[in-house]
Amino acid sequence: QVQLVESGGGLVQAGGSLRLSCAASGRTFSSAAMGWFRQAPGKEREFVASISWNGGRTYYADSVKGRFTISRDNAKNTVYLQMNTLKPEDTAVYYCALDRHLWGSRIADDYDYWGQGTQVTVSS
Secondary structure (H helix, E strand, C coil), X not given: CCCEEEECCEEXXXXXCEEEEEEEXXXXXXXXXXXXXXXXXCCCCEEEEEECCXXXXXXXXXXXXXXXXXXXXXXXXXXXXXXXXXXXXXXXXXXXXXXXXXXXXXXHHXXXXXXXXXXXXXXX
16 A cells, blocks of 8 residues: 655745655555646646656646656655746645556556645745
């Protein structure tokens, strides 16, 4: 069984930065792709970023490309999402997810395990 715990969310002004962390339990982390998704009130969950098992392949949603960076530390079983130049439209609950396949995906259904989420609020 895999458990994912996100942290690092909070309230920030537009233009500011936050770094989200997702700590994973279980031995599958280092051989699994990881992803970040978000869900704003009244909207569907959407893909933000993903990273392959070894960190060598990353994907980003167009809306965050150039502002967000996904990374991972397999020794710490942790994946990160550095968010810079935040905008009010980035306000959402952010979820990390684990995909037992190697390379990552933009599709939520490809992910097997999900965290509980962390709230990010960007004020204008």
